[in-house]
Amino acid sequence: xxxxxxxxxxxxxxxxxxxxxxxxxxxxxxxxxxxxxxxxxxxxxxxxxxxxxxxxxxxxxxxxxxxxxxxxxxxxxxxxxxxxxxxxxxxxxxxxxxxxxxxxxxxxxxxxxxxxxxxxxxxxxxxxxxxxxxxxxxxxxxxxxxxxxxxxxxxxxxxxxxxxxxxxxxxxxxxxxxxxxxxxxxxxxxxxxxx
Numbered sequence: 001x002x003x004x005x006x007x008x009x010x011x012x013x014x015x016x017x018x019x020x021x022x023x024x025x026x027x028x029x030x031x032x033x034x035x036x037x038x039x040x041x042x043x044x045x046x047x048x049x050x051x052x053x054x055x056x057x058x059x060x061x062x063x064x065x066x067x068x069x070x071x072x073x074x075x076x077x078x079x080x081x082x083x084x085x086x087x088x089x090x091x092x093x094x095x096x097x098x099x100x101x102x103x104x105x106x107x108x109x110x111x112x113x114x115x116x117x118x119x120x121x122x123x124x125x126x127x128x129x130x131x132x133x134x135x136x137x138x139x140x141x142x143x144x145x146x147x148x149x150x151x152x153x154x155x156x157x158x159x160x161x162x163x164x165x166x167x168x169x170x171x172x173x174x175x176x177x178x179x180x181x182x183x184x185x186x187x188x189x190x191x192x193x194x195x
Contacts, residue, residue, distance in 0.1 A: 069192045076124045081188070083118035087111060088179055091172045112149055115171065119145040138181065141174050 070078065090111045094104060119142040127136025148167050155163035182189040 065192050067192075069188060073188065076121050077188070080118055080121040080125060083114045083121060084175065084179065087114040087118055087175055090114065091175060095168065095172055112153065115145055115149060115175070118175075119143075138178060141178055144174060145171060 070081075073081075090107055094107045094111055097107075098104060122139060122142040123135075126134040127138055131137065148171055152164050152167035152171065155161075155167060181187070183193070184190060185194075
């Protein structure tokens with residue numbers, strides 16, 4: 001029996017797959033930052049519709065830091081802050097310094113341990129915008145860190161330098177974003193710098 005249906009258009013399928021692959025290559029570096037920005041948007045929206053009016057009404061006049069703020073914090077919060085601040089500094093050195101050197105590898109390993117410490121300690125802290133018990137949107141960044149970090153290590157061990165670099169950049173961007181969120185009124189670093 002003869003097939004009288006129209007011939008299959010393989011050219012269209014091939015072009016569609018290539019176009020989709022090209023689009024994914026363009027969008028992939030934007031996915032991590034878009035995810036992190038989404039987390040911030042969800043976190044801020046939990047404050048209610050007047051969140052921006054509240055933030056803008058605050059007195060953001062810097063003053064001499066009140067280091068006594070840290071004396072009132074629980075140990076797990078101090079561990080979290082120590083891990084996050086050291087990750088922020090060391091991560092900048094590793095990310096923007098020379099790659100593939102013994103120093104880069106050693107500092108990268110230390111950075112990974114600090115990031116795991118930061119992410120893990122966050123699960124013992126109450127979110128500033130709790131949504132599920134003590135957990136809030138910021139904890140999604142912690143889960144993302146614990147998921148992405150092993151992938152970044154696996155990428156470099158497999159020789160996928162591009163995948164390693166993209167994942168590490170995404171992790172560092174997420175860390176910076178979480179750091180910016182610590183300056184929201186009512187949080188520790190806001191109290192430290194603005195009272």
